[in-house]
Amino acid sequence: MARPIEEMNDHELLVELVKGQKKGNTLKTILYILGIAAVLVIIFAIGTLLPRLLTTMDELSTTMEGINKLMVNADNALKEADTTLKSIDAIDFESLNQAIQDFAKVIQPLANLFH
Numbered sequence: 617m618a619r620p621i622e623e624m625n626d627h628e629l630l631v632e633l634v635k636g637q638k639k640g641n642t643l644k645t646i647l648y649i650l651g652i653a654a655v656l657v658i659i660f661a662i663g664t665l666l667p668r669l670l671t672t673m674d675e676l677s678t679t680m681e682g683i684n685k686l687m688v689n690a691d692n693a694l695k696e697a698d699t700t701l702k703s704i705d706a707i708d709f710e711s712l713n714q715a716i717q718d719f720a721k722v723i724q725p726l727a728n729l730f731h
Contacts, residue, residue: 621629 624632
């Protein structure tokens with residue numbers, strides 16, 4: 617076991633300092649390698665995920681354009697349906713029924729001629 621620092625001579629102190637520096641350098645080297653590995657992993661992840669992300673964003677944009685066109689078409693169809701319903705609502709069905717009955721009265725004698 618190592619002796620206390622106060623009891624060491626100069627040579628022993630230098631040996632202990634060199635050992636400490638080697639341990640520190642080894643730790644720094646390990647951290648440096650881990651840092652480089654982390655950066656490489658991040659670069660790889662960005663390189664593989666970014667094209668997929670851009671493709672997905674493009675597909676989303678295309679889908680949104682389709683949805684917008686669909687909404688415009690639906691709005692136009694609703695406007696046309698509203699116009700049609702207003703036209704139907706404007707029909708005077710009582711007068712129409714009366715006209716049909718009057719027409720039937722006029723046509724009935726002609727129909728009897730061909731029977």
